Amino acid sequence: MPQFPQNRTVSPRTGILAAMIVFAVTVRLVINFVPGLLPYNFTPVEAIALFGGAYFANRRLAFAVPLIAMLCADLIIATSLPRAWIGDWLGTLPAVYGCIALTVAGGLRLSRRISAFRVTGYAFVSAVLFFLVTNFATWLTAHTGAGTACTQSLASCFVAGIPFFRGTLVGTLLWSAILFGGFELMRRRWSVLGAATA
Secondary structure (H helix, E strand, C coil): CCCCCCCCCCCHHHHHHHHHHHHHHHHHHHHHHCCCCCCCCCCCHHHHHHHHHHHCCCHHHHHHHHHHHHHHHHHHHHCCCCHHHHHHHHHHHHHHHHHHHHHHHHHHHHCCCCCHHHHHHHHHHHHHHHHHHHHHHHHHHCCCCCCCHHHCCHHHHHHHHHHHHHHHHHHHHHHHHHHHHHHHHHHHHCHHHCCCCC
16 A cells, blocks of 8 residues: 655644645635635635544544634734724624534534535535524624614525525535545545544
């Protein structure tokens, strides 16, 4: 069986974790700063959270990797937001980070038996949960008189969020397929990756 490329200072698992964080941050920043290139919310963060819960032996890392990726991107994105938006944006962050943590927890349950069907199901549920929770939080924290759909009614807020949900759903399903499928292929080629990455 081929040997995984070795480096005296960087282990395979560390490389995978670092690559996930850099990739997630890059995609999220591209979506934010290059409008139209990719669908909004088409990020790998939810998929990484699901993958981390399913494969990382170290549960702290499973939670830390997607949350660190989000935090790094958010710190950069925050510098580009108008001051008037900061309050509403900060108000939704607990819901966003909470959903990511719940997706990691879902990955822990998924790890008991991983299959293409179960990965697809968990990815779908994660995307729907993210849409419901974050839109509710957006409505809850929206300032009256801001002139947005979320200041009118909860239903209007959910309707306004549908275009974002499409990106979340397709992105989570696609990135999950790439991560889980790609990692299975890598494990077959390099046994050092084992059943867990960290």
